[in-house]
Amino acid sequence: MGYAKKRIGKDGKPRYTACYLDLRGRVRSAGTFTGKRDADRAWQQAEVKQREGRVGDPRRGRRTFGEYVQETWFPNHVMEPRTRETYRYNLDAHILPWFTGMRMAEIMPADVREWVTDQSNRGLGPNVIDKNMTILSAIFTTALNDQMTFLHACRGVKIPEVPKKPLQIITPEQFDLIYGKLSDAVLQLLVEVDIESGMRWGELTELRPRDLNLTTGIVTVSRAVVELSPKDHPTGGRFLVQEYPKNKKYRRFKISRQVVDKLQTYIQSTGLGTDDLLFPMPDQDLPAVQIGLPTEPDEPALTEPNAKGRQYRHGTITAYSMAPCRCQPCKGAYAAYRAKRRAAGKDNPRKRRRRDTDGHIPGDWFRKQVWHPAVEAAGIGRRVRVHDLRHAHASWLLAGGADLQVVKERLGHGSIATTQRYLHTLPTADETALNALDRIRGRSTA
Structure with a gap:
């Protein structure tokens, strides 16, 4: 039950403050008036709004955007750990620097449009702007529910169109070329399971023997591992195993008998237990990519003439240094030369950097040290991602x-x-x- 609280102003005249109790039993003010009747009407209206669920405190909107996001929204917003890591980066890099000092109730759609224009002028791509807009819209949706503001500042604001590029699917022949450039048998098996199953990287690298039924060939995907920065990991580590895959839904599918037999032989020969990682981090000192002869059999034996018109044989240190040629045979010859000198203690060799891992294969390590060199050595002629194996799996099945x-x-x-x-x-x-077009054209010509 509200009431009007009387007090004497500086001018000696009485004034009345409309007081009411909020949902937590705390005394709130609905304003100060010169007459008791106006104060009674104000606290009664405030109680009616409270019963209708339209609880509002003007002081909430006075909080700045930075205070609300960093103290309320981001710590309490439920999201996946990897999503939280991405949101933290985008907030610090693109959103907070612009809005942090503005009051929540004062941010208008015009301010958001100006922010979008600034991002475009700074050269950010449509995909980045779209991601930033998604985060900002989520903030204002929550702020609207929290009654921090009574206007969704992102509504009606347009952003640059995100072009939808066609999928480029690798062919089975291109996959065989990449597969042949992997010298490590375990990594070859990993890539073969990837193309056979279409699993995501986090699902594939968290796979364990207990997830395989070697009799029926059924694979059960029930977990996924994500790699995080230590500050976003609950215990300060790097890898976090989630007890569910993407979309929070287990799935089961069958793989070919040929791959099942390879997996069975591999598990028995390595003595893997049921709870061990099926594909643990390999030895970082061993080369994973074959450096051999040029991929094209008709490639000339000599390099292109250098500035002095001289040519050198491919696969030699001289060709790498003097041509200079950066084909795979020349790069391989130079790498072998450098490795031999380091092994002999020459050139003041520094220790090789090693990735700290709990046994899972880091995605960026696999891409840089294994996958990209294999794609380059295969001579595909375009960029191929590891995730493209999932696209290829789906496309090949449908085709x-x-x-x-x-x-x-x-x-x-x-x-x-x-x-x-x-x-x-x-x-x-x-x-x-x-x-079909040729048949029709041939008929009309005849």
Whole structure:
């Protein structure tokens, strides 16, 4: 029950403060008035709004954006650990520097539009601006529910269009070239399981023998590992195992008998236990990529003429230094030369950097030390990501006639529209249409 509290002002005249109790039983003010009747009307209206759920305190909107985000929103907002790490970076780099000193109630859509324009002028791409806008919109959605503001400042604000690039799917022949450049048998098996299953990297590197049924060939995906910075890890580590995959949904699928037999032989020969990692971190001192002859059999034996018109044989230190040639045979010869000198204690060698890991394979280490060198050595001629193996798996299945719903469940997609993106993505997808066009044109010509 509210009341009007009387007090005497500096001018000696009485004034009345409208007081009421909030949901926590604390005394709140609905304003100060010259008459008791106006004060009674104010606290009664405040209680009516409170019963209707329209609880408002003007002082909430006086908090700055930086205070609200850093003290209330970010610490208490529920999100995945990897998402929290990404949000922290984007907030510190692109959002807080612009809005941190502004009051929540004073941020208008015009301010957000100006912020979007500033990002474009600084050269940020549409994908980065879209990500930043998603974070800012989530902040104002929560602030609106918390009644920190009564206006969603992101509503109606447009951002640059994010272009949808077509998927470039590697062909089976290109995959075989990359596979052949991996000299480590365990890494070859890892890549083969990846293309056979279409698993995400965090699911594949967390796989353990107990997740495989070697009799039926069924794989159960029930966990995933994510790599975090120590400040975002609950215990200050690097790897965090989540007891659920993406979309919080377990899935089961079958792999070929050929791969199952390879896995069975590998598990028995290495003596892996049921709870051991199926693909642990390999020895960082061993080369994982084969450095051999040029990929093209008709490639000339000599390098291109240098500035003095001289040519050198590929695969030699002279070709690397004097040509200078950066083909795989020349780079391999120079790497072997440097390794030999380091092993002999020459050139004041520094210790090789080693990744600190709990047994899981770091994604960036695998990309830089294994995958990218193998792609370059294979001579594919374009950038191929590890995640592209998942795209290739889906595309190959659909091109081979697999059911769309089966592929969706196999990959763990949340929507079948995501799976449909992989229809007709192989380079040979339009051949049927071209053949039909040729038949019609041939008929009219005849």
